[in-house]
Structure formats: structure tokens, C-alpha cells
Amino acid sequence: MASLVFYLSATVLLAQSTVAFNCSKQPIYVDIHKRAVHDSPVFQYGSFIGLGTPAQNQSLWPSLAQNHTSFASKDYCKNNTTLKDCNKSTGGFFNNEDSTSFVEIQNFQTLDQAQDKLSGFFGQDTLRLYTHYFETDGASQTLLVNSTIEVADEGSIIPGRVGMGSSSTVLRDLAARDMIAGKTYSLYIGQGFDRAGGSVNGSNVFGGYDSGRFTGVPHKYPMNIANVNPMSVRIKDIVISSSNDNANVSLFDNTVFTDMKSRPADFEAQITTEQFPISFPYQITKNFMDRLGAEQDNTWGDNSLKLKNAFNGTLSIVLEDGFTITLPSEVLMNASNITPIQSRDEKSIDPFYLGAAFLGQVYLMADYETNNFFLAPAVQKNNMVMPQTFCPKSTPLAYVRPQQSSWQKQGLIGAVVGGVIGGLGIIAASCCIWITWMRRKDERRLKRELKKNSQMKMEQMDIEEAPTFDPPPTSMNAAKAMFWRKNKPGMTF
Numbered sequence: 001m002a003s004l005v006f007y008l009s010a011t012v013l014l015a016q017s018t019v020a021f022n023c024s025k026q027p028i029y030v031d032i033h034k035r036a037v038h039d040s041p042v043f044q045y046g047s048f049i050g051l052g053t054p055a056q057n058q059s060l061w062p063s064l065a066q067n068h069t070s071f072a073s074k075d076y077c078k079n080n081t082t083l084k085d086c087n088k089s090t091g092g093f094f095n096n097e098d099s100t101s102f103v104e105i106q107n108f109q110t111l112d113q114a115q116d117k118l119s120g121f122f123g124q125d126t127l128r129l130y131t132h133y134f135e136t137d138g139a140s141q142t143l144l145v146n147s148t149i150e151v152a153d154e155g156s157i158i159p160g161r162v163g164m165g166s167s168s169t170v171l172r173d174l175a176a177r178d179m180i181a182g183k184t185y186s187l188y189i190g191q192g193f194d195r196a197g198g199s200v201n202g203s204n205v206f207g208g209y210d211s212g213r214f215t216g217v218p219h220k221y222p223m224n225i226a227n228v229n230p231m232s233v234r235i236k237d238i239v240i241s242s243s244n245d246n247a248n249v250s251l252f253d254n255t256v257f258t259d260m261k262s263r264p265a266d267f268e269a270q271i272t273t274e275q276f277p278i279s280f281p282y283q284i285t286k287n288f289m290d291r292l293g294a295e296q297d298n299t300w301g302d303n304s305l306k307l308k309n310a311f312n313g314t315l316s317i318v319l320e321d322g323f324t325i326t327l328p329s330e331v332l333m334n335a336s337n338i339t340p341i342q343s344r345d346e347k348s349i350d351p352f353y354l355g356a357a358f359l360g361q362v363y364l365m366a367d368y369e370t371n372n373f374f375l376a377p378a379v380q381k382n383n384m385v386m387p388q389t390f391c392p393k394s395t396p397l398a399y400v401r402p403q404q405s406s407w408q409k410q411g412l413i414g415a416v417v418g419g420v421i422g423g424l425g426i427i428a429a430s431c432c433i434w435i436t437w438m439r440r441k442d443e444r445r446l447k448r449e450l451k452k453n454s455q456m457k458m459e460q461m462d463i464e465e466a467p468t469f470d471p472p473p474t475s476m477n478a479a480k481a482m483f484w485r486k487n488k489p490g491m492t493f
């Protein structure tokens with residue numbers, strides 16, 4: 001069967017003459033969640049990536065603007081930084097003196113010219129992209145040797161970023177070294193970090209996408225690579241819906257907000273991970289404040305507005321093409337009445353942003369070969385991960401969920417079915433045969449993996465008195481976590 005699928009996909013490939021890209025390359029999946037990081041006693045949220053030899057493990061936050069992947073030097077927090085809670089906010093630390101593979105590059109010209117301030121030095125070292133499928137399984141690593149990285153000594157910008165800007169060195173190197181199909185990348189940022197207050201974890205897929213992470217046909221948008229944030233969309237409406245009386249109010253409606261002479265024009269907003277909140281034009285923000293009784297607040301240091309009175313409802317953002325993204329009530333207002341909408345100065349000329357609060361609701365798939373990107377509703381709590389090759393120029397396909405299958409009922413959290421599809425280079429044309437085949441194969445494999453996983457969980461409970469994910473906030477626990485890691489490579493996370 002595999003050969004038939006291969007044959008079919010090869011035929012499609014030839015027909016489309018996408019010969020420049022090898023779309024049978026498996027993508028590289030790197031998950032995003034909280035974990036122990038180098039030189040910090042605190043679990044931190046980010047992409048599971050290590051640097052150097054031996055590995056200094058980090059949790060790197062994906063940046064859609066920064067082109068370099070950056071790390072905090074061991075002295076970053078001692079060196080006059082403005083970063084709040086510095087020693088638990090950098091995603092780890094990197095000491096180049098401890099890495100035998102590190103080579104400093106003198107006088108390197110940064111690709112991040114537009115960036116405010118991140119001063120340090122450049123070098124080459126081995127990046128370790130960890131792929132971690134099952135909670136209880138060890139991680140496998142993809143080595144990206146001699147990768148150009150930035151080590152920050154100080155700065156007004158937070159280091160500890162996977163640089164996924166339009167000149168991303170990681171993506172460039174992976175593609176140039178034929179390790180992925182092309183310069184494609186997908187992101188689900190998740191909500192398992194403190195500001196979002198949720199528990200759903202995220203993922204990066206280099207050269208691919210996770211077909212289990214979104215639903216429907218993805219919506220396509222052109223990038224604007226002249227922008228530092230190359231991905232932006234136009235917003236034509238924003239609707240607040242109250243769960244109590246079912247009323248819907250458009251923040252663009254000049255019959256409701258009578259200080260507007262006419263309905264405002266649609267506006268462009270840039271997608272970014274550099275901030276959590278969403279920033280709208282002044283008038284729209286004002287309407288939001290008027291409608292919900294919101295006021296200035298800076299609890300999180302990001303000027304998110306706070307409601308005077310609790311509001312049980314949602315906010316829907318309608319894009320130019322009609323794609324509507326709804327912030328559910330728990331996102332629109334958290335337990336302390338704090339919203340993900342940023343206050344805005346009337347005179348501000350800053351761009352409008354769709355921050356991580358927005359990305360918690362959508363799956364982002366970027367094709368840097370054609371400078372297009374896709375958005376689709378994210379499957380928040382997916383029970384499986386299915387990384388697939390994102391062939392440049394193609395449109396990602398959502399996984400079609402089998403009805404009522406045994407594994408769905410099981411509701412396993414964080415389980416991953418990896419490499420099942422990857423490597424086959426399957427394309428829509430062979431879809432029908434393929435889906436039937438995949439369903440059967442998947443279910444078989446899933447059953448197998450589930451069985452294995454449940455056994456491993458049991459085994460683990462026999463051995464460990466603490467669960468794997470128990471964060472070690474004290475140095476004593478951290479030492480214990482290290483100890484397990486050394487002795488049980490199969491139980492790292």
C-alpha cells in the first residue's frame with residue numbers, strides 16, 4: 001500500500017512539476033510547553049530546543065519577527081536588564097564556555113536590523129530540535145550543526161526566541177541542507193503559559209504542519225515581507241456577543257456608538273507573538289471600553305484592559321474574507337476580569353496587533369517559499385499530533401477525524417501519533433484511498449501506542465512518587481528532576 005501511495009504522490013508531484021522541493025521529507029515537530037531549562041530552577045514555557053555540546057536545554061518562545069534564534073547569556077540577568085523576573089523569564093541560559101562546539105563569529109551583521117535592542121555576540125553551534133511524542137517517551141533530536149545563533153548579554157528585548165521571521169536562519173538552514181521539504185513552518189502557540197492561564201500546549205512544525213491541530217479548509221493570506229511582522233490580516237468587523245441575552249453588538253456600528261459619524265473602515269493588524277494582548281484602533285478600543293465598562297490596568301505589564309464588572313460573553317474578530325475568530329469567554333475575561341484587549345492612546349501610530357491571545361485560537365501555517373500564510377481554527381485540545389509535510393505552494397489539509405473511534409473516547413492528553421504520515425509525501429489527489437488507509441493504520445497504531453502509553457504510565461507510577469510534570473520550583477526538586485533525567489532518559493520532558 002505504501003508503494004501505491006508513494007506512486008500516486010510521485011505522479012501528482014510530477015504533474016505539478018514541484019520538482020524543486022522534495023515533499024517526501026518528513027517535517028520536524030518541536031513541542032511547546034513548560035519544562036526544566038538550563039540554569040533555572042523554574043519550569044518555563046516554550047519550544048523544546050537545546051544548544052551546544054553537551055546540550056544546554058531551553059524553552060524558546062517562537063518569534064515571527066526575529067530572524068535569529070537567540071539565547072540569554074549566563075550573565076544576562078546580572079547585566080542591567082529591564083526584564084521583569086529575569087531569571088525565570090529567559091527560557092533558559094546558555095554558557096558558551098561550556099559548549100565544545102561553540103565558535104564565535106566576529107563582526108557578524110545581524111539580520112534583525114529592525115529590532116530595538118538585543119546586544120550580545122554571534123556564534124555557530126549545534127542546535128538540537130527535540131521531538132517529543134509521548135509524555136513518557138524520551139525525546140529524539142534533529143541536529144542542526146553550525147547554526148548561527150545570537151547570545152544576548154543585555155537588551156530591552158527578551159532573548160530566548162526561535163527566530164521564525166521571514167529571513168529565519170533556522171528555516172533557511174534546514175531547507176538548504178535538505179532536512180525539510182522547503183521553507184514552510186506552522187505554529188500553535190498554545191495557552192499553557194501564565195498570561196494565558198490555560199493548560200493547552202503548543203507546537204512548532206518545521207517544513208510541515210500538524211494536521212490534527214486544525215479543522216476545515218485553511219484561509220490563505222499573502223505575507224507582506226516589508227513588515228517586521230510579515231503576517232497581517234485585515235479586520236472588517238468585531239462583534240461582542242453576550243451569553244446571557246444573546247445580543248450581538250458590532251464595535252463598528254455607528255448607530256450604537258454614536259460618537260462615530262460613520263462606520264469605520266476595515267484595518268490591518270499584524271500577527272505577532274511578541275505580545276499577548278490584541279491592539280485595535282483607538283476608536284474601536286474606546287467602543288470596547290464603553291460597551292463593557294473596561295478600564296486601564298497594567299497587572300501583566302502589557303496594558304491589558306480590565307472590566308469593572310464581569311462579562312459572560314465572547315468577542316469575534318471578522319477578517320476581510322469572512323473568516324471569524326472567536327475569543328471564548330474564558331479568554332475574553334479571566335478570573336480577575338482582565339481582558340486580552342490592550343488600551344490604546346489616541347495619538348498612537350503603532351501598528352495594530354493580533355498577539356498571542358489571538359494565536360491561542362488559530363493554527364498558523366506559513367509558506368515562506370511563496371510568501372503566503374494560512375489560518376484555520378485551532379483544535380484546542382487535540383488527542384493526537386499528526387505532523388505532515390507542508391509542501392511549498394500547497395494548501396495544508398486537516399486530518400479528517402474518524403467517528404467515535406476507540407481512541408477518541410479514551411481522550412488521551414498530549415499523545416502524539418508521529419511519523420505515521422510524514423515521509424509519504426501524500427497529496428490531495430490520492431486523498432480518498434489514503435484517508436481510508438490512514439484511518440485503519442492510525443487506529444491500529446494508536447491502539448498500540450495507547451496501550452504502550454498506559455503501560456508506561458503505570459510503570460512510572462510504580463517507580464516515581466511524583467508525577468512527571470510536577471514542576472520543581474525549589475532547587476531541591478530541580479536537583480531531583482535532573483537526577484531522573486540522567487538515569488531515565490526515557491522519562492524526560
Ligand SMILES: *[C@@H]1O[C@H](CO)[C@@H](O)[C@H](O)[C@H]1NC(C)=O
Nearest residue numbers: 021022023024025026178423
Ligand atoms: C527526497 O527525500 C527522501 C526522504 O528523505 C529521499 O529518500 C529521497 O531520495 C529524496 N529525493 C530526492 C530527489 O532528493
Ligand SMILES: *[C@@H]1O[C@H](CO)[C@@H](O)[C@H](O)[C@H]1NC(C)=O
Nearest residue numbers: 033034199200201413414469
Ligand atoms: C502541557 O504540558 C504540561 C507539562 O509542562 C502538562 O502538565 C500539561 O498536562 C499539558 N497540557 C495538556 C493539555 O496536555
Ligand SMILES: *[C@@H]1O[C@H](CO)[C@@H](O)[C@H](O)[C@H]1NC(C)=O
Nearest residue numbers: 075076078079119120153154
Ligand atoms: C554586559 O554586556 C556587555 C555587552 O553589552 C558585555 O561586554 C559585558 O561583559 C556584560 N557584563 C556582564 C557582567 O555580563
Ligand SMILES: *[C@@H]1O[C@H](CO)[C@@H](O)[C@H](O)[C@H]1NC(C)=O
Nearest residue numbers: 079080081082117154155156
Ligand atoms: C542600566 O540601564 C539603564 C537604562 O538602560 C542605563 O541608564 C544605565 O546607565 C545602565 N547602567 C549600567 C551600569 O550599565
Ligand SMILES: *[C@@H]1O[C@H](CO)[C@@H](O)[C@H](O)[C@H]1NC(C)=O
Nearest residue numbers: 040041042077085086087088
Ligand atoms: C533570581 O533573581 C533574584 C533577584 O535578583 C534573586 O534574589 C534570586 O536568588 C534569583 N534566583 C535564582 C534561582 O537565581
Ligand SMILES: *[C@@H]1O[C@H](CO)[C@@H](O)[C@H](O)[C@H]1NC(C)=O
Nearest residue numbers: 065067112113114115165167
Ligand atoms: C527579518 O528579516 C526580514 C527580511 O529580511 C526583515 O524585513 C525584518 O525586519 C527582519 N526582522 C527584524 C526583527 O529585524
Ligand SMILES: *[C@@H]1O[C@H](CO)[C@@H](O)[C@H](O)[C@H]1NC(C)=O
Nearest residue numbers: 050055057130139485492493
Ligand atoms: C536535554 O534534553 C534531552 C532530550 O530530552 C535530554 O536527553 C538531555 O538529557 C537533556 N539535557 C539536560 C542537561 O537536561
Ligand SMILES: *[C@@H]1O[C@H](CO)[C@@H](O)[C@H](O)[C@H]1NC(C)=O
Nearest residue numbers: 101102103124144145146147
Ligand atoms: C561545522 O564547522 C566546523 C568548524 O567551523 C567545521 O569543521 C565542520 O566541517 C562544519 N560542519 C558542517 C557540517 O558544516
Ligand SMILES: *[C@@H]1O[C@H](CO)[C@@H](O)[C@H](O)[C@H]1NC(C)=O
Nearest residue numbers: 196197299334335336337338
Ligand atoms: C487572571 O489574571 C490575574 C492577574 O492578576 C491572575 O492573578 C489570575 O491568576 C488570572 N486568572 C486566570 C484564571 O488565569
Ligand SMILES: *[C@@H]1O[C@H](CO)[C@@H](O)[C@H](O)[C@H]1NC(C)=O
Nearest residue numbers: 242243244245311312313329
Ligand atoms: C455564561 O453563559 C453561559 C451560556 O449562557 C452559561 O452556560 C454559563 O453558566 C454562564 N457563566 C457564568 C459565569 O455566568
Ligand SMILES: *[C@@H]1O[C@H](CO)[C@@H](O)[C@H](O)[C@H]1NC(C)=O
Nearest residue numbers: 239241242245246247248249
Ligand atoms: C447573535 O449571533 C449569534 C451567532 O451568530 C446568533 O446565534 C444569535 O441569534 C444572535 N443574536 C441575536 C439577538 O441576533
